[in-house]
Amino acid sequence: MANVPEKLHYSKDHEWVRVEGETGTVGITDHAQHALGDVVYVELPKVGDKFEAHEAFGSVESVKAVSELFSPVSGVVTEVNESLQDEPEKVNTDPYGEAWMIRIRVGSAGEVDGLLSSAEYEDYLKAETE
Amino acid sequence: MKSHTPKATPHVTQNEALIFERSHPGRTGYSLPPLDVDETPLDELVPVEFRRDDGLEGLPEVSETDVVRHFTRISTWNYSVDLGMYPLGSCTMKYNSRLNEKVARIGGFANLHPLASDTDAQGALELLYELQEHLAEITGLPGVSLQPAAGAHGEMTGIMIVRHFLDARDGQAEKGAPRRDVMLIPDSAHGTNPASANLSGFKVKTVKSTPEGLTDLDVLRALCAEGDIAGLMLTNPNTLGLFERNIKEICGIIHDAGGLVYMDGANMNALVGVARPGDMGVDVIHLNLHKTFSTPHGGGGPGSGPCCCTKELEPFLPTPRVVKNGGGEGDTYKLDFDRPQTIGRVKAFHGNFGMAVRALSYILTHGRDGLREATEAAVLNARYIAEGLKDDYDKPFDSPPMHEVVFTDKRQARKGVHTLDIAKRLIDYGFHPMTIYFPLIVGGAMLIEPTESVGRAEIDQFIYAMKQIAREAQEDSDYVLNAPHTTRIGRLDEAAAARKPVLRWKPQEQASAA
Numbered sequence: 203m204a205n206v207p208e209k210l211h212y213s214k215d216h217e218w219v220r221v222e223g224e225t226g227t228v229g230i231t232d233h234a235q236h237a238l239g240d241v242v243y244v245e246l247p248k249v250g251d252k253f254e255a256h257e258a259f260g261s262v263e264s265v266k267a268v269s270e271l272f273s274p275v276s277g278v279v280t281e282v283n284e285s286l287q288d289e290p291e292k293v294n295t296d297p298y299g300e301a302w303m304i305r306i307r308v309g310s311a312g313e314v315d316g317l318l319s320s321a322e323y324e325d326y327l328k329a330e331t332e
Numbered sequence: 333m334k335s336h337t338p339k340a341t342p343h344v345t346q347n348e349a350l351i352f353e354r355s356h357p358g359r360t361g362y363s364l365p366p367l368d369v370d371e372t373p374l375d376e377l378v379p380v381e382f383r384r385d386d387g388l389e390g391l392p393e394v395s396e397t398d399v400v401r402h403f404t405r406i407s408t409w410n411y412s413v414d415l416g417m418y419p420l421g422s423c424t425m426k427y428n429s430r431l432n433e434k435v436a437r438i439g440g441f442a443n444l445h446p447l448a449s450d451t452d453a454q455g456a457l458e459l460l461y462e463l464q465e466h467l468a469e470i471t472g473l474p475g476v477s478l479q480p481a482a483g484a485h486g487e488m489t490g491i492m493i494v495r496h497f498l499d500a501r502d503g504q505a506e507k508g509a510p511r512r513d514v515m516l517i518p519d520s521a522h523g524t525n526p527a528s529a530n531l532s533g534f535k536v537k538t539v540k541s542t543p544e545g546l547t548d549l550d551v552l553r554a555l556c557a558e559g560d561i562a563g564l565m566l567t568n569p570n571t572l573g574l575f576e577r578n579i580k581e582i583c584g585i586i587h588d589a590g591g592l593v594y595m596d597g598a599n600m601n602a603l604v605g606v607a608r609p610g611d612m613g614v615d616v617i618h619l620n621l622h623k624t625f626s627t628p629h630g631g632g633g634p635g636s637g638p639c640c641c642t643k644e645l646e647p648f649l650p651t652p653r654v655v656k657n658g659g660g661e662g663d664t665y666k667l668d669f670d671r672p673q674t675i676g677r678v679k680a681f682h683g684n685f686g687m688a689v690r691a692l693s694y695i696l697t698h699g700r701d702g703l704r705e706a707t708e709a710a711v712l713n714a715r716y717i718a719e720g721l722k723d724d725y726d727k728p729f730d731s732p733p734m735h736e737v738v739f740t741d742k743r744q745a746r747k748g749v750h751t752l753d754i755a756k757r758l759i760d761y762g763f764h765p766m767t768i769y770f771p772l773i774v775g776g777a778m779l780i781e782p783t784e785s786v787g788r789a790e791i792d793q794f795i796y797a798m799k800q801i802a803r804e805a806q807e808d809s810d811y812v813l814n815a816p817h818t819t820r821i822g823r824l825d826e827a828a829a830a831r832k833p834v835l836r837w838k839p840q841e842q843a844s845a846a
Contacts, residue, residue, distance in 0.1 A: 237775065239752075240827030265826045266752075266769040268523075290831060 204233035204327060207298055211314045212323035213274040215256070218298065219314065226275050226308045230262065232297050233327055238264040241293040244286040246303055251279045255313060259304065262293065274317055276309035347820045348405050352837045355392040361399065390839055409820075411764050413629075417786045417794060421736045421767035421779025422522065422571055424601045424623035425630075431697060432626065432690035441689050446681040450666045457665035460654045460682060463692045467640055470695075470703070471597075471617055472610025475646030477653070478638045478688055479679040483598060484524040486618025486637025487565075491515070491532045492675045493616055493641060493648045494563050494592045500648075500673060512562040512590065516555055518547050520572055520771045522596060525565045534562055541773060545572040545729040547582055556589035567596040568609070571771040571779070573714065573733035575602070583613025592616065592645075600624040601783065602711055602735035605704030616641040625691035636687035647673040654682075709784035710735045713791060717780055720795040724802035728774055736781035738774055749805040749812050751776040756823060757804070757815035761797035 210218040216234035219226045235241065243263040253259050258270040259279075282304050286292060292301040308314075318326060374383075394402075411418070418425035436442065444456050464476040480486035498512050515534035517525050519541055526536045537555055542548045547566070555561075564586045568576045576582060583593045595609050595617040601624045603609070609617050621636035622629040629635070641649065651674045652667035682688075698706060711734050718727065718737040726742035741751040755765035755778070767779040782791060804812050816822060 240830075242827060242830035263830075265830060267772055269772070291827075 204231065204236060205298070206232070206320045206324050206327075208320045210298070210320060211274065211317035212320065212326075213256070213272065213317055214326060215272040215274070217272060217274045219274045219317065221308060221314055224307050225280065226277065226306045226314075227302045228259075228274060228304050228306060229297055229302045230271065230293065231323075235294050235297045235301075238262065238269060238293075239266050240264055241290045244290050244293060244303065246282045246286065247279050249279050249282060253277065253279070253306070255309075255316075262290075271303065273304075273306065275306065275313045277306040279304050280307050281305035348402065350837055351392045351394065351399070351402050352390070354394055354398050354402060357393055359393045359395055359398070361394065361396040390837070413785070416762065416764070417782060417790050418764045419766045419780045419782050419794065420764065421573070421738070421781040422598060422770065423629065423767065424598075424620070424735075424781060424783055425764075426601070426623075426626050426783040427785035428626055428628050428690075429694070429697070432693040435693040436686045436689040438689075442686070446685075454665055456682075456685065457654055457667070458663075459692055460685075460688055461656055461665050463688050463695070464638075464654065466692065466695050467619060467638055470604055470608070471600075471619070471640045472608030473614070473617060473640040474610075474643055475641040475649050476638055477649045477678075477683075478636070479650045479677070479683040480618065480637040480639055481679050481684055482622070482633075482635030483596075483618060483620045483637045484528060485678065486620075486639045487524055487528040487594075487596065488531060489637075489639045489650060489675070489678050490594050490616040490618055490641070491528050491534070491563075491565075492678075493639070493645050494594060495532055495534075496648045496673065496675050497592065497645055498562055510560075512560050514555075514558070514560045515562055516552065516564040516586075516591075518566060518570065519773050520545070520570045521565060521567055522571060522598060525567075525596060529565060535560075539564075541570075541572075544731065545570070545574045546578065547576055549578060549581065549585070552582065552585055556585055556591075559589075561586065561589040561591035563591040563594055563615075565594045565596060566614075567599055568612075569599045569602045569734040569736075571599075572729055572738050572774070573599075573602075573736040573779070573781075574729060574731060575734050579612045579614075587613070597640075598623060599735060602707065604707045605700060606707050610640075610642065616645055621687050621691040626694045627687040627690040634684045634687065636684045636691070638683075647671060648675050650675060650678045652677075706784045707735075710782075713782040713784060713786060714780070716788075716791055717782060717795060720791075721798055724799050725778070735783070736779055738771070739778045739780070740774060741776035741778070744802065744805040744812075745776065747805050747809045749809050751778055753812050753815065754778065754798075754801055754805070757801045757812045758797060759816040760818045761793075761800070763794055763797060 210220050212218050212231065216231045217228055218231050219228050241262055241264050246260045253273040253276060255274065255276045256272050259273045260271040261268050262271055283302050286301060413425050413427055440455055444453060450457065460478055464478060467476050468474045480489045513535050514537055515529040516537050516539050517529065518539045529536050539555060540548050540551050566576065568579055570576060586593050592615040593613060595614040597617045597619040600619055604624060616639065618637045618639050621627045621638065622633060627636060651671050652669045653671060655666060655668045657664045657666065714733050714735050714737050718733050721739060725739040727739055741754060744754065751768045755768050758765045769777055770779060771777055801812060814823060
């Protein structure tokens with residue numbers, strides 16, 4: 203069963219966001235990395251790029267396919283995890299930690315309300331795999 | 333006592349060293365006579381700053397026989413349609429007949445200079461014109477250009493035509509007013525569709541598929557209501573192998589929204605001689621001669637991706653067009669450059685002419701009935717596989733497939749065996765694997781397209797192999813997980829190859845120091 207930490211917010215596109223103050227840290231879930239298989243390349247945006255919620259902000263390439271990354275919240279990118287350029291395998295080994303992808307100044311505090319809690323995301327995964 | 337008989341060279345079935353590893357210092361493949369003129373100083377010929385100074389280190393020093401034997405050996409390792417079934421879904425790997433090759437080698441076609449005048453190239457122009465006429469009849473779309481070099485190129489040509497047509501119709505080209513810029517693409521589409529639309533300046537919106545695997549009409553209507561619709565890019569049958577039975581309604585919705593319908597013709601092998609995109613309401617389509625019309629596909633190419641369109645779009649086709657002049661003394665053919673609304677030339681000369689020769693040969697040897705029969709056999713073969721494997725593999729869509737069928741690894745995954753493992757194990761049974769992990773909307777997809785080129789016996793062998801693998805997955809999953817077992821090299825580490833690619837050979841000491 204996929205690891206789904208509490209206190210994160212989840213999207214149905216299998217991204218997570220951790221909100222601290224104005225900043226949201228975004229990555230993909232354990233379920234997503236497992237479904238993708240070995241990740242070989244991560245394409246991320248530039249600092250200053252602006253995204254709407256559910257807009258594609260980059261892509262992740264595994265040995266199977268290239269998949270788009272969707273931002274769970276709107277906002278402006280303040281930081282990008284450059285280390286994934288050289289070590290894309292971190293996405294498989296530590297999706298909620300070292301493999302965070304972008305930090306984003308979140309458009310409005312209420313935005314995470316539309317996302318799933320860890321319990322809701324677990325139910326969503328269950329329904330999806332049945 | 334065990335005796336060792338060292339062989340001078342390995343048997344051809346064994347692995348082969350790299351050409352670099354065959355190198356011996358000082359060995360050459362030539363022998364030059366003594367110089368009988370004055371030697372020109374090298375500095376006069378190549379200035380020193382343009383010369384490398386490492387003595388060509390690392391280049392193999394080999395004899396002619398070394399080269400010939402090395403490449404002949406590895407040439408026998410290829411898998412090809414000449415060796416057996418090649419069931420790559422969405423690729424239509426059908427047999428390339430020897431007759432087509434013979435016709436393409438006729439001197440008058442093979443040696444004709446591409447800059448020969450129209451009067452000196454009447455036969456070649458007639459051939460191009462004839463092929464255009466046949467493709468127009470097959471698609472129900474009268475405007476044809478043979479220029480595009482392959483599928484994605486034909487796609488882009490079609491999309492550029494849509495752009496030019498809309499600008500001309502809406503009168504926005506001159507005024508600089510906002511243009512219709514939304515291209516709708518189903519989530520089951522080939523990856524080249526969004527790429528072509530994006531390259532041509534369109535904004536892509538995705539149309540979700542229904543649980544039955546077809547275009548969702550409600551979603552389509554909702555997206556059209558958002559406005560700015562330039563068109564829809566649709567593959568039919570779609571990449572799930574399913575015929576979009578609402579195609580007329582789909583075209584109607586797009587036309588009512590002011591857009592055009594582009595059809596990706598990659599899957600035309602399910603329709604030729606049976607149904608015509610032009611009759612369904614499609615405005616523009618590309619064909620893959622290297623799929624549907626049996627010209628070589630893959631490394632053997634080159635490809636050819638003709639673009640066919642309605643009468644309304646014809647003025648926008650690439651120039652020059654090949655046209656016929658009906659005359660008193662028989663027909664003559666010429667290149668027509670005078671098309672003011674054209675999108676322009678998309679390929680040097682006349683596209684990949686040799687492929688046009690092969691495709692016309694294919695069409696004429698089959699005839700109308702033969703083409704229809706080929707289509708029926710292609711669909712029958714896919715349905716036979718669908719039926720034969722449905723008890724062993726999860727088949728996500730109930731409806732009978734057209735020319736290709738999609739299964740998933742859902743049942744085998746419970747034992748830890750996934751699509752990649754099944755594909756690798758299939759190699760041990762002597763088959764080229766099917767397309768895997770495409771279409772993307774089906775988890776663990778295996779897309780199988782047998783084409784009409786295989787007979788019942790070979791399909792039965794394929795079904796047998798797949799059934800065996802399903803059984804192995806249940807009884808001895810490790811054996812499948814470690815496949816292939818019968819190849820020169822076993823399972824490759826694809827992730828390591830992608831993450832840390834070794835792109836060229838290096839001498840041993842360099843490699844170990846790195």
